[in-house]
Structure formats: structure tokens, C-alpha cells
Amino acid sequence: MASTGKAVRPRVAVAKFASCDGCQLTLLDLEDKLLEIVTRFDIVEFPEATSRHSPGPYDVVFVEGSISAPEHLDQIKALRKQARVLVTIGACATAGGIQAMRNWADHDAYRAAIYEHPEWVESLAMATAVSDHVKVDAELRGCPIDGGQLLELLTSVLVGRRPQIREEVVCRECKRKGIVCIVVASGEACMGPVTSSGCNALCPTYGRGCYGCFGPRIGANAKSWSAGLMRSGRPPEEVWRLFAGFTGYAEPFRSVLTELGKAKG
Amino acid sequence: MITNPVPSPAAVARQWFLAHSDLDDLIQALRKAGRIVIGPTVRDGAIVNDEIQSAADLPAGVRDEQTAGRYRLAERSDERVFGYTVGPTPWKRFTFPPILPIATAHVSGSFGFEQPKIVAPQLAFLGVRACEIAALGMQDRVFLGSPFTDEDFRARRKAALIVAVQCTTCSSTCFCSSMGTGPEVRSGYDILLTEIDEGFVVQAGSPAGAAIVAHLPTRRPTHAETGAAVDVVEAVRTQIGEPLPIAGIDQRLKRQLDNPRWSVVAERCVECGNCTMSCPTCFCTSVTERSDMEGRTSVTERQWDSCFDVNFARVAGGDFRARPRDRYRQWLTHKFSTWMDQFGSFGCVGCGRCITWCPVQIDVREELQAIAPVIQPIERPVAVEPVAASPGRYSLARLASVKEETEDTTTLSLTDLDPAFLGGRPGQFVMVALPAFPAVPISISRFRSNGIDLTIRAVGPTSTALVNLHPGAKVGVRGPLGTFWPIEDAYGRHAVVVAGGVGLSPLHGLVEALVANRDRFESVSLYYGSRTPEDQLFRDDLVAWSAGKSIDVAVTVDRAGPEWKGRVGVVTTLFDMMSCDCSRITAFVVGPERMMQASVQSLISKGVPPERINVSMERHMECGIGLCGHCQTGPYFVCKDGPVFRLSELGDLYVREGI
């Protein structure tokens, strides 16, 4: 329980690597709670909202983005030393994100296709999750992350309890909401059975298949699900695209993609 | 505890008729009585149960098609309103909400926990089927049947009026008749509707139901109408088909906790838990705390959870059901076995939701049949009366010739035998004795017109003494003993013989019989593995069988010199060559214990039914006729109940250690 007597506010920093800033914006989107958050926390480093920089150590560091450029390697290690609790936020930081698509491709060709002057762009051949480089204390998944989960994480820091963030399968939330399963009733593709919950089954709620943006759930049987998707008549290329989305570089999606890669040549 | 009301015979006899066009009057009467009506309505490609305002919301002229992992709507040729079966919404959604705040706590000035006031809306459930009434009854026992009750459930259950509907059609996934819950609604309703061409035959099962019916523009039904109402339900029972052999499955499952099939199904199961979420009886939940940022006020929320969740059985020290197969086993054994111990009934009503809504098409009925089939009492053609059937008595035979098969294995051809031996069948064995040596069991490897062959590996004193005999020598024999290969089980099917090492000896006579009757079988294949090329038995026969082309012969060795051009690897590696529909295989397997287990496991995973897998068990035998007790394995005396068994007879005795 936080004591109101002590006015020491936890120091929070937000750091950014290769990402779109969408996840940081989730914090700003918590409009009605924002005032309470800034009174209870000392937010010292937040590229989206302030240009104020202040040195560590920090109580909590939120890290957004994947490790994609050579200078990121040292930066993330330095940051870890300054952080009591390091939390990665979003698909990029937790799984490599959409940038990790290039991990299967010819990196130079990819770069040449995207940038007018590829020679000006310095990047690593692989985009990887922060946890591949330093110890991570907690993860908030999603692309972007869920505001409710972010609030719960901040709350748990203040209260001193384990964050009440259930790591379930998306199907569980989908079923609790009473959504008609689109796989069974319409033959749509959905990544729900292998994806971690947190979005409250956002996509199936709107009649779309889950894209897997929260990444593989613990124990995901990706192998059986990719076989299931193919059994329903989908060619390997399509199943590849489903798994390669936001979090394809995280296991066990990665293994399935490697297998599918062999299948489609 | 609430019990499903059982209507009196007089009430059942009292029937009304309500025209299709007047069905809306029923809905409005329920609404006027202050109830929210929850009933079937089409949403997102399915018939769900949701709030309805009028009869216009009902799925008139719509039907559903359900198979494992698939649900589709289609048009009916008529305008029936209830011409479908159970959809994705179990009624527990309204008696046992998926998310429910169960406590609040606060720390400001005072400190305390409070329970929210129970608010149970007055509901009417329209279109409840027989299986679903049974499911409500099962949850009654779970939540209200012990001293610790769920008062929220009690309030919601009490506040719901049940308008049941007789099923007039079924889906391929329905198996209520197997579980004894349907298709006929017999009790547990306030109002019961049976839809016939012109409208509904209506019955009231409680005073509350009768009070509503009294407001409706009904008339007395004709005899034709009441007769039609009885017939439709009977027709559904016929449409569902033969019930499954469910009786005793709770006990049978308990004996199958190590069945390899658990791993097979767990490889396929994606552990989405959709079966448990859709199941109308599953009751598991977890709680989550929500609080303000200071933790001064917090709410405890209970939500539906599932034993398929990876964290469901976790404690600080680890996870009690760490492997997917443990979790699949928990689900299936809870529904069909341990629920019986806990609540005195099965935990399944046979609604088939877990089958339809499983995204990888797992069908509990198939899993139950495969994991815990009814063990048919062994019925086999009667074997010939054995000769000298008492311990210590032997009939004499003369050794006609000797043929060395391998360095340590020799075939002895016996002749001048009691003719009864010639009536034996492949798979049977004899007890062979030499003076001063303990008798040993040896399979008959061939039946000749004037005698039998024994193929013996010298592994110890008796076997060595036997292989060292010269033609003309006398031996004592007792037999033929035990069960034999049920060759008839392979008629019209693919006969597959799997042999390892000297295991080909008890199979040799079988292969000869298969070749002799080749056109009775769809195909015949022999898969044979030995340690080295030099260890192969019956080499001349192998060559002749391959050359004859009427059967497929595939051989492999564990290791070989450079001159070996064939396959290297264990015998199961040959199974990739099986190209037929494996459910139509009848297999015969003998070899070293480890090889047999691996082969059997692989055959099962390919879909060969366990009752079509025959194995011969080797056990220590002294008498060979069920008197000395040496060979006992579980309930069986291997010498007289075996040595040939169908795998389905053995169940998990087969793979369990130390039996």
C-alpha cells in the first residue's frame, strides 16, 4: 500500500528505439487519468511530451521500440543500469515488431526498396526484441498497447502488488464477450487461439480475425494452428502472412514461419 | 437448492394449441409480466441467445448446419421458428455471468470488504432444449448442492422462467441421447412448446408457467396435433442415431490415464479453451483485482476461466498440469469421470458445443472412443483342444530336420505329432520339454501337412539344448496353447504385419496364411526390422514373398556393413511407406518390448484403431495353461487369455511400467 505520508514520487522515464510512438501516445490518451498520473509519478524523460532530459536512476523505465540500429545496442544496456524496473511496451519492444519482417528478407534489398537513399540509412540486419539484449521485468504487449493495462501497471507500482494483467488467450476474452467465433461460423482466419490477450478481443468484436498484435501467448500451439489454417484451405503464403504480422519474430511464431518458409521456398 | 420442477402427470396431460401467428402474444405476455425475454436470434452468422423484443426477432425459416469446427446458417424450406439446434450461447451466460464483481474493499477511515448487492433481473429464457435444461440442473448441483453456495447464481436461476422447446431436428454434433439428457424435454420447464406444422402444442410445468399460458389465445389441440407433437421428438431420437457406449466410461477413463492418445490429441489441441467456455456446465473461474491508483478502493472481479489455461494449476513451485496433455486430460476426465465422483452425474449433457466450436475440429466422442473404448469380452473362434493339457504331461514328437536361420537361431521341424497340433492356428505356442530341463514356451512358426516348426533362439540352457538336437531326437510337447492371430479381423482391410528380430517367428505362420488367402485382403504388407542383415530370420521366404509381388515386403536393419543396400533405421521408419487410409488397417505386431511400444504408438497416431492392432505378449510362463500364475498381466493370464491380444483389450496395461 502506498503511504500518502511520503511524498516521494516514483521517477518514470520513457525511452524510445525503433518504433512509431503509438505506444507512448497511449499514455497521453489516458486523458482522464493523466492528471493523476503526473501528480503521482515524476515523469522525467518522455520524448513525446517534453524535451526535458534528466539523468537516472529511474524507478520505472518504459521502453518502446525494437533494437534495430547499431547505437541501440549500447543505449539499451546503459538504460538497463539506470532502471529499477524495466518495462517493454508494444509489439516492437516485446517481439521486434513489424520491423522484424526484414529478418527473413535480404536486408539490403529491403532497404533499397524502401528508402530513396539507402546508403544514408544505417540499420542492423536484424530488428530484435529488447529482451534479447537485457533483462526485462514486465511486458505490455500490443500494437499499440492497451491503455487499461498501462494504467494497471502504473497502479501496481504504486500499490506494490503484482500487476493484475492476465496472460490469457484472446479466445477467452472473445468468448466472455459472447462474440460468435468467426473461424467456426464464417471460416475467417483468426490468430486468437495463439495470441496473448489484453485487447479484450478487439478485432473479433468487429468481425475481423485477430492479427496477433499482442504476440504469442505462453504455450501457444502455433504448429497445430498453422496446420489448422491450412486444413481450412489456406495456402502456405497466406498462413505465412498471418504469422509474420507484428510479432512474427517471437517464438513459437518464428519456428512456424521458418517451416512455412521452407514449404513455400 | 433449486431442483428442476417436475410437472405432475395431470399437468403434462393438459395441453393447449397456439397458432404460429400468435407466438408474439407469448413474448408480450412474458414482457408484461415484467420479464426481459432472452431468446434465439440471428447475429453474426449464428443463432445466439440474446434479448428479444418480439416474435420478429426469432429465426423463422433459418436452420443451422453443425459439424466439428464448423457452424453455418442455411434456409429452411418452411417457416419454423425453432428449427435449429443449440448455438454458441450457453444459458449459463445469464445465470452465471462471464464477468461478475463479487467483492469491493476500501481503506479510507474504516477498512472493510463488502459484497455487492445481488441484482438478478427477472428473465424468461425462450427456446431452452432438453440438453440445456439438464445443464442448468448440473450447475444447480455445482453451485447449490453443497453447504457452500453461490448466492448470485441462486438468485439469477430463481429469477429465470424457462420456456422450453422440444427439438424437432438435431445436428451431427448432438449426442444427448447418449448422455440420457434428451432429446425429449420431460421436466425442468415452466412452459413447454412443441412446434408442429400449424403452430405449437403448449404445456405448462409450473403455476408460473400456467399463469402466462392463461393469457394466450389458445384452443384445445386435436388428436392429430398432439400425436404429431409426440412423433417429432421420436423422429429426432432416430435421427441422432445409435447412442455411444457411455455406461461405465467414468471407470474406463480412470484406467486410461497413461494412454498415449492424450499426447496425440494434445498435439492438435490449441488450448483455446473454447470448449469449456461454450460448455453449458463448465463452472471454473478466476478472480482479478481492480483498484484506483492508490489501492484505496478495489473491486474483485470473477471471470470465466478454463482448465486449458496454462496458469490454471500453477503454484509458486511450478505447474501441476504443465503439459498440454495433462490439461486435455483434465477436461475430458472431469466431464466424463471425476464429475461423477464430485456431483453424482456426468458433467456433460451431450449438447455438442465443444465439438462445433473447437477451431481444430476435435470431437470428444472420438477421443472417448479412442481413449476408453468398451473392452469387448474376448470372443474368438475356439481353439482346438490342446494335447496333454496338464502340467508335467507331454506328448512326444520326433525332430525331422534342423535348419540354421542365423548364428543363434534355428528352426526345428517336428513330426510324428498328435494330429491335434496340426489343427492349431498361427500365433499359438507349445510348451516344449526335454528331460531334466524346465519346459519353455515356443511359438509355432509354421504349420506343415505332417508337423509343425519351432524357431528357437539359443538364449539359455533349455533353448540351447533344443537348438543343439539332431534329427531323430525326441522332444516333449504340450499344446497348441493360447490365442491366435484373428486373421478374420483383416478381411477386406489392409493387413499390416510388423515384426522385430525373432518376433517374425510367431508371425511367420500368419504371413503364410495371409499369402494363401491374399484376395480376402485389400492389401498385405510386412515391415520387418532386425539388428543386422545377418540377424534376419526366414531369409528364403522373405525373398520369395517379395518376388511374388502379391504382398509388399519392406525390411530395415539397425546397423549394417557397406554391402547392405537396403534401409537402415528402426522398423517404425518404414511406416512412412504406408499410403493407405490407416483407419482401415488391421495390424499384427511382435518384437522386443520397446519396438512393440514404439510401433503401436506410431500406428495409433496414424489413426489405426486400437481394436485393430494385435500384439503378442511375451511373459514368463511355466505351466502355459493358467495354473501357475507366472504370466499374469493385469486381469489376464497371458498364456491362456493371450499371448495374442487386441490393443483395446489391454488399454494402458500395455505401456504402463511394472504391471
Ligand SMILES: Cc1cc2nc3c(=O)[nH]c(=O)nc-3n(C[C@H](O)[C@H](O)[C@H](O)COP(=O)(O)OP(=O)(O)OC[C@H]3O[C@@H](n4cnc5c(N)ncnc54)[C@H](O)[C@@H]3O)c2cc1C
Ligand atoms: C508365448 C511365448 C512364445 C515364445 N516363442 C518363442 C519362439 O518362438 N522362439 C524363441 O526362441 N523363443 C520364444 N519364446 C521365449 C522363450 O520361451 C525363452 O527364450 C526361453 O524360455 C528361454 O529359456 P532358456 O532356458 O533357454 O533360457 P534361460 O536362461 O532360462 O532364460 C533366458 C531368458 O529367457 C527368459 N525366460 C526363461 N524362461 C522363460 C519362460 N518359461 N517363459 C518366458 N521367458 C523365459 C528369461 O527371463 C531370460 O530373459 C517365447 C516365449 C513366450 C512366452
Ligand code: SF4
Ligand atoms: S473469433 Fe478468434 S479469438 Fe474469437 S474464439 Fe474464434 S478463434 Fe478465438
Ligand code: SF4
Ligand atoms: S479441444 Fe478444441 S476447443 Fe478445446 S481447447 Fe482444445 S482446441 Fe480449443
Ligand code: SF4
Ligand atoms: S462437454 Fe461438450 S457436449 Fe458435453 S455438455 Fe459440454 S459442451 Fe456439451
Ligand code: SF4
Ligand atoms: S472441464 Fe475444466 S473448465 Fe470445465 S469444469 Fe472441469 S475443470 Fe473446469
Ligand code: SF4
Ligand atoms: S443435444 Fe439433443 S436436446 Fe440438445 S439440441 Fe441436440 S437434439 Fe436437442
Ligand code: FES
Ligand atoms: S504360464 Fe502359468 S498361469 Fe500363465
